[in-house]
Amino acid sequence: MEALRDMGLYRHRRAINFLILCASVLTTLFGLLWLVWLLWTLLSRGFQYLNLSVLLEATPPPGGSGGLGNAIVGSLVLTVAGVLIGAPAGMLAGTYLSEFARQSKIAAVVRFINDILLSAPSIILGVFVYEVIVVRMGHFSGWAGSMALALIVLPIVVWTTEDMLRLVSNSLREAAAALGAPRWKVTVAIVFRGARNGILTGILLAVARISGETAPLLFTALNNQFWSRSLNEPIANLPVVIFQFAMSPYDDWQHLAWAGALLITLTILLLNILVRVFLKAPKSRF
């Protein structure tokens, strides 16, 4: 009798286990389904409109013919400027956290704030830059856009730099110091070199992140229908153009939006895959 009840309990436990494991498999399939669906949508809707004129010609007026050339160039300019402003600042801050102030209170506070910045809504950064730069200058500009992007790059690079410098073993630092190298030389020539791939990973991930960011550019870089050369005026950029064209009632604008969406996504996925295959990806954090 007792044994029978035990068998029943055992079967009950097995059944629950089986159900939950099935649910776990289903949720994984559910998660992957969206990736497939998204990529399929992009390919089926965008691929047919991808051609050379999309890359080379400027954004058209409704009904006219044209491409996304100026937006692509604008996006490249904004991204490069954003990384050039944000990445060195982030690397220096990360160096301080790892090399000079590892255990200090101030480092703990900076880490804490940095992690919050890392996940802060990017549209807030747009509002902030609007108030600080756009209002002061009196007009939208590429500089404002790249500042907003730099504020997204900064926390990513601070975090990856610190993490990667920490991985460099202390005996390397001590060996260099024992040879009489001053602290800065130890850091730059030994520690940075050891962590080079990791830091590069951080910067590439930051590039991937900002090349699709739309919200912070809406009120900063705005948009421009023409080939804009100067960062001092509103500048065309892919995300905002996609937003504007996708929401428009014109068919040819919508087609360009899908082509642009495909282009952006492929670039970002490629960057991510390259980073994961060839470099060391950092631990997932905020």
Next chain:
Amino acid sequence: MEEALTSLMKTRMRRGVIIDGLFYHGTRIFAWAVLTVMVAILVSLFMGAAPAIGKFGFGFLVSPAWNPVTKDFGAFVSIYGTLVTSVIAMVIGVPVSFGIALFITELSPRWLKRPIGIAIELLAAIPSIIYGMWGLFVFAPFFGDHMEPWISGFLGPVPLVGVLFSGPPLGIGLLTAGIVLAIMVIPFMSSVMRDMFEAVPPLLKESAYGMGATTWEVVRHAVLPYTRTGVVGSIMLGLGRALGETMAVTFVIGNANRVHASLFMPGNTISSSLANQFTEAVGEMYTSSLIALGLILFLITFVVLAVAKLMLRRLSDTRGSRS
């Protein structure tokens, strides 16, 4: 000869000390810059929001008005939309993320772990605006045609809950926005949960298995108690992301400044109001009210993310990975 050498060494050392000082202070300035950015954001948002706060006071939080003509503004509709869409995202996203983390850590064959992990992380890398376009042009029509009639037929007659799922199946609206948000935060939550689960000492799990526990019982009674704070932290992290997500929501929420009982109806979130109206806002009070919305969003996400961070940090402290 010897004298020249020592003097050379001395100048070198002196130069080293000077550059060291410059290097140290240079890095320190940029570490402080991180803090300065945070403070500057808060200060500038407060200053920008000051006219609206001065005029409407705390009533701003509960007033459903949003009228650019009479210059009467309130945050209630946007706050409601933000909270409702985020709650929907959590209700769907938390179990799914947990399931994915469970699959990767306990079930998946070794060779499949990395590809699935990468695929989920790629989902996180796709920009928000792509989710928005897909949501508006592909998912919303599908959802409105096939799922919403079915959901309202199924749940509509249920008392209390029914009112949430009644009304015309428009496709766009709070529910759709919540679902798209769920898809967007699943990668963040599941990858943090996976890292947590993987950090559980094998000894702990093996002892549970050794007692005859099933896989689920091991997770329920050994893994989950060990990682409880981390799991809650990862959920808060996902919530923080969901609250501030902008472009995807802007596409599918419908941009209507009204509170409806039904989740099928269009609404607005704080971030979608900002994205839609900020560049068009004319007049000081309009802009200032929008910035006040931004301030509210920033404060909410700050608190949520701070809690998430504290919970995740306490966990990593006990694991000793901080050293």
